[in-house]
Amino acid sequence: MWKNLMRPYVRPLPQWSTVAVAPPQQVVTATLHWDGKSEDVTEDHTVASLVPLVIATSLDAGQHPVLEYRDSATGRLLGVLRLVKTASIATEKTSLTLYHVAAGEHRCLGWPLRPWNAWLQNRLMLKNRSPHHFAPEPGAVQQLMIAYLCPRPVVLVCVDTPGHRNIFPMDLIGPLERSGLFSLALRNTNVSVPVMREVRRVALSGIPAAMKAVVYKLAEHHKQPLPDWNVLPFSVRPSREFGIPAVAAALRIQELAIVHSREVGSHTLFLGRIVSDENLAEGAQLHHTAGFHQAYRRRDGTPFAEI
Secondary structure: OHHHHHHHHHOOOOOEEEEEEOOOOOOEEEEEEEOOEEEEOOOEEEEEEOOOOEEEEOOOOOOOOEEEEEEOOOOOEEEEEEEEEEEEEEEOOEEEEEEEEEEEEEOOOOOOHHHHHHHHHHHHHHHHOOOOOOOOOHHHHHHHHHHOOOOEEOEEEEEEEOOEEEEEEEOOEEEEHHHOEEEEEEEOOOOOHHHHHHHOEEEEEEOEHHHHHHHHHHHHHHOOOOOOHHHOOOOEEEOOOOOOEEEOOOOEEEEEEEEEEEEEOOEEEEEEEEEEEEEOOOOOEEEEEEHHHHHHHHHOOOOOEEO
């Protein structure tokens, strides 16, 4: 008993929780506030870059808006990101706004556990940081975890050309509702970035939560292409319009025609339009959320199913 009570004070919470959520998530709402105005952006904001940490949205909310995350059921404030406008992207008769994350704070843990847990997490990140590998600063990771208060779905991105095929997991994705665009923020070092810029089409497979282990293994293909579709440990099926091999057991398969791409810091932001959308099965999809969000929900008696 005492060990359970003391654990949060001697060991940090996990930064991320892998959870099963029926899509689309409706447990957290995101609202943008500026100049006395506010708009729901739950389906209209996404992470465009990790270094620096940048949020993209279809709204131009001025120079210094505030992004709030609240529990949909109770209305409780879970976290806040303070943003600074950095740039705009114009494409196909619409535009997007990019915001640098200047500061953030969450309310999922009480005082003094909240700053203490952040200190423990930051110390662990610095201790395990390799000087030879890219990594955001601990403060930026804390802000990123706030952006994950809206649980982020995991998809497998499928690319197929005569000279290149690949499949890899992503969660820096999402609709930018007001523009009608769908975004993917892919690290610049991903081996498929040049191919995606050229062929401008991908298929996205929404993954059942039970496929977590297989999905995580495919992360190696961010660095190396897939040698052959037949080596995969699951069946594939052609997407409806493009004929790209996609996961046969997917909950949903969406085809994306890429209309614009732009390098934003550490990532390439791909913007596209959904060409086809097949809802194949109902069920819980693999999602990621912040570890302190799961701790909040567990304390409140409404934890996500953890995978």
